[in-house]
Amino acid sequence: MAPIETRPSADDVLQLLRGVIDPELGSDIVELGMARGVTVDDDGAVDVTVALTTAGCPLRAQIQKDLKARIGGVPGVSSVKISWTEMTSEEKSRAMAKARWHARDRAPDTEIPATTRVVTIASGKGGVGKSSVTVNLAVALAAQGFTVGVMDADIGGFSVPRMLGLGGRLAGVEGEKKIIPHEKQVGDGLLKVVSMRFLVDEEESAVMWRGFMLNRAVQHFVEDVRWGDMDYLLIDMPPGTGDIQMGLARMLPRAEMLIVTTPAVGAQKVAARAADMARKTFLRIAGVIENMSSFTCGHGESYPLFGSGGGQALADDIGSPLLGQVPIEAGVSSGGDAGAPVALGDGPAAEAFRAIAGRIVEEAIPPVDMSGCSARLLQNVEAALGPA
Structure with a gap:
């Protein structure tokens, strides 16, 4: 004993x-x-x-x-x-x-307002049109009158600025180590955009960084950008479930996720890994978006070029709603190349993006309405919610 x-x-x-x-x-x-x-x-x-x-x-x-x-x-x-x-x-x-x-x-302090809905757009793999979805949802939300931030977190594969027709260096705040995002008016709304493209000399310049430097760049976008008031912040995530994804989950614990997939079974299975990462990092999955769902020819016949049902199958597997299906349309690609997102025009793809944006606002991730609240109450809310 x-x-x-x-x-x-x-x-x-x-x-x-x-x-x-x-x-x-x-x-x-x-x-x-x-x-x-x-x-x-x-x-x-x-x-x-x-x-x-x-x-x-x-x-x-x-x-x-x-x-x-x-x-x-x-x-x-x-x-x-x-x-x-x-x-x-x-x-x-x-x-x-x-x-x-x-x-x-444990999350660091950020310049992102506590009332901003932070939404990561993820896929688990490349080639599913995640950046295109991010950009078109951003302009569709801005067209409804919202102020929408767009963070291009794909440090080595940046493409958001070209899709929005933006260029030039980011300006700094005099006397402070802060930068100001590029702005673009869309209808009654406003886009605020940051990207690695605004920090390199040429669009073709390769950014050959490893984990620590990649995370530091994203941390710079989170902590050192003077975002100002925003209703939404959409983050275009790089493919996979690596350093940047884990770093953003740590820095932005109140973020939510939208998962993009194509109808193909292979894309759906890989996208499921993004969902698994969200679960392991405590990010709520707000919905699934199926991109490249079908192609409709000039005679009105619809062809499922990449299969069918992948978006709904993924949504069922992870218990999140399928928010919409975006058809294959030449205007999506050409609009992105020209800096004129298809969601600003007409056609099936534009209608799909606007419908998805509507469901985001009404159902999946409604904006925080603080109108009528006193400044003191707003301060208390921010203190209670903590970092974005």
């Missing part, structure tokens, strides 16, 4: 477990409600039950290693036994909510 004065109590063990962090959720296992049923017997044998978010959690071995390292070396502890169980769906939801709030606490 271990002497009582050297043997830790169950409460002592619980406090030590606050140093064991779930690598995926980024918080300690006690705060997340994962550590349960801690007992210490007379011989100093410690028994801990840990509830995982999923029985097949790939980080179970890391949690086990950290837990045993933290408890096993404590004076009076003779052994450490871990029993595993799985959280219920309600417990999992509570844990994810706590992790999301902790992510907000």
Whole structure:
């Protein structure tokens, strides 16, 4: 029997477990409600039950290693036994909510107003028209009278400025290390745009940066751009689920995601990885957009050149609505090349983009209406919400 004065109590063990962090959720296992049923017997044998978010959690071995390292070396502890169980769906939801709030606490300060709806446009792969969707949704929202920021986060593959007909260097704020986004009036609305294109000499200049520099560039757009008031900030994400995506999820914990796919099964499966990344970084998926859904010839016949049903299948799999389907139309490409987005004109694609923008405003991601609120209340809201 271990002497009582050297043997830790169950409460002592619980406090030590606050140093064991779930690598995926980024918080300690006690705060997340994962550590349960801690007992210490007379011989100093410690028994801990840990509830995982999923029985097949790939980080179970890391949690086990950290837990045993933290408890096993404590004076009076003779052994450490871990029993595993799985959280219920309600417990999992509570844990994810706590992790999301902790992510907000750790997020850096930004120039993005707390009332701005931040929307990342992701796909998981290239070639599905994600940048085109971003630009056309931005102008469709601005045409409704909204102020819309557009962040071209595809640092090495920037294309947003050409699609919007914008060029030239970004101006700075005198006496401050801040930059001002380019602006473009669209109907009664306004676009505010930043891109790596505005920081390089030529459009063809290659940006050959690795992870740290890529993240630093995006951090610069988040923290050092004087965005001013915005209703929406649309972020054109690069393909994949790498450094930039993870960095933005950390810097903008209140962001939401729209996933773009084509009808093809292959594109749908890859887009599912973007959805999985959103889940792991606590970003809400607001909807799915199917691009290049079909081609209609001059005789009115519709042809599903890239298959059919991929957008709806993805939406069903991840439990998010399919917000719309954008047909294949020559004007989408030619409009982007000419800096005249198709959503500003007529035709099936323009109508599709405007309809999707309408669903975003009315259903998926409605703007924050703070009209009638006092300045003091606005300050309190910003303090409560924290970083974007």
